[in-house]
Amino acid sequence: MTQPAIRVNNLGKRYQIGSRENGYTTFREALVGLLSNPFRRFRELSGSPSEQNAFWALKDVSFDVQPGDVVGIIGRNGAGKSTLLKILSQITEPTEGRVEINGRVASLLEVGTGFHPELTGRENIYLNGAILGMRRAEIRKKFDEIVAFSEVEKFLDTPVKRYSSGMHMRLAFAVAAHLDPEILIIDEVLAVGDATFQKKCLGRIGEVAQGGRTVLFVSHSMQAVTRLCNRGILMSQGTVAASGEIEEIVRAYMSAGEHGPAFRTWLPANAPGGSVARLNSVRVRDESGETIQSADIRRPVGVELEYDVLTGGQRLVPNIHVSNGDGVSLFTVLGWRENSQPRPAGRYRSTAWIPANSLAEGTLTVGVSLSTLDPVAVHFHAPDAVAFEVIDSLDGDSARGPYAGPFPGVVRPVLEWDNESVSQASPIRQRVAA
Helix, strand or coil, X not given: CCCCCEEEEEEEEEXXXXXXXXXXXXXXXXXXXXXXXXXXXXXXXXXXXXXXXXXXXXXXXXXXXXXXXXXXXXXXXXXXXXXXXXXXXXXXXXXXXXXXXXXXXXXXXXXXXXXXXXXXXXXXXXXXXXXXXXXXXXXXXXXXXHHHHHCCHHHCCCEHHHCCHHHHHHHHHHHHHCCCCCEXXXXXXXXXXXXXXXXHHHHHHHHHHHCCCEEEEECCCHHHHHHHCCXXXXXXXCEEEEEXXXXXHHHHHHHCCCCCCCEXXXXXXXXXXXXXXXXXXXXXXXXXCCECXXXXXXXXXXXXXXXXXXCCCECCEEEEXXXXXXXXXXXXXXXXXXXXXXXXXXXXXXXXXXXXXXXXXXXXXXXXXXXXXXXXXXXXXXXXXXXEEEEXXXXXXXXXXXXXCCXXXXXXXXXXXXXXXXXXXXXXXXXXXX
16 A cells, blocks of 8 residues: 555644744754753743643644545634644654654745845855755756746846745745645735736646656645645644545635625515515525535536515516626626516516536636616615635546646636648748749
8 A cells, every 4th residue: 555645644733923033953052952941941841831821733634645635625714724834844743643744845835934135136046055955966967947937047046035926936936836746735926916927837836747756735725726736635723624536635625714705694674676576595506406606617507596576567687797816707697588578576586508518617706787778777786695616626627638837717617629721832832933
């Protein structure tokens, strides 16, 4: 049986609120401390810290990571993700439990750690590479690749204190991205930098993952997690809430409503509307009728409105307005064909179906309206009523297929292709040859 690359067993980390955290010490430092104050260590061992002031950042955390797995660790802020990575990177020690790591580990928890502002970019490549565990010959071999990736060739011999924050981040990530460990641990380091370079960084991480190395990746970007990872761990309040296939874990995370609700209701007193109609609820649903916070890119998605018509006799048309995470309007749909007859007073439910393989991955928001077209009048409008996540994967028949790199575009349709064999010698070439 293959030995796990990482084995975590009943791991716990407790912090004492209001006290300093002791890091790792060398044998010399421990000996000097014991000789200079022989009773302090005794007091530390015999003292019982107050549980009232104790905070467990991690508690009873257990999981295995197999060699070659790319594991996305997700959860809301304060769930314990970064604390877990610091323990696995041996930056801090656990309060209880055990960690077994088999292989050389490299960590990218904070971009630029170890850079010296007075040294040039060239000198800091060697310095930072050494801090991250690279040998001098290894750095020299990859130097040109690192510089090309960072895109700071022109300023390579300039002290980094004169770099912009973006240049500093580019160079730091370029060094870390060219490590060759068996295990790579990456925290949310891509929250800075422009969008183009973030995509470039994700592409590099994808190359590392496809190379068969074990990767632990923490990110709040569900697009990045589902694109890069095959396994997932959901953290909640310092414990492992769930682990398994990445699509299942992301779905569980999104179902908790971390990124805005997929189901929203209003009381009559504050519901959008007026004397003609009033909105009761909006939700995102699948074909089986279940409310969904995350949607498979290969499946249809329904946006369901429930509303009361208070004044009958009008031709009422429901609308949905879909935007992406950047605030770009993707499309607006009017249900005028399906609502050609006047409505009597009563309660109604209308569902607009977005076809499969039409949306791009990411977080989408949906606004809803109810209007009449002749004359034009809006009877209720709820902007950003609900939100949901579109998830793409590498093992399906979506437009992405097996491609793991950046995939730009606000929509992602699957199109039909016609392929035919044509003669190698075109008429134009024949005329030129003559």
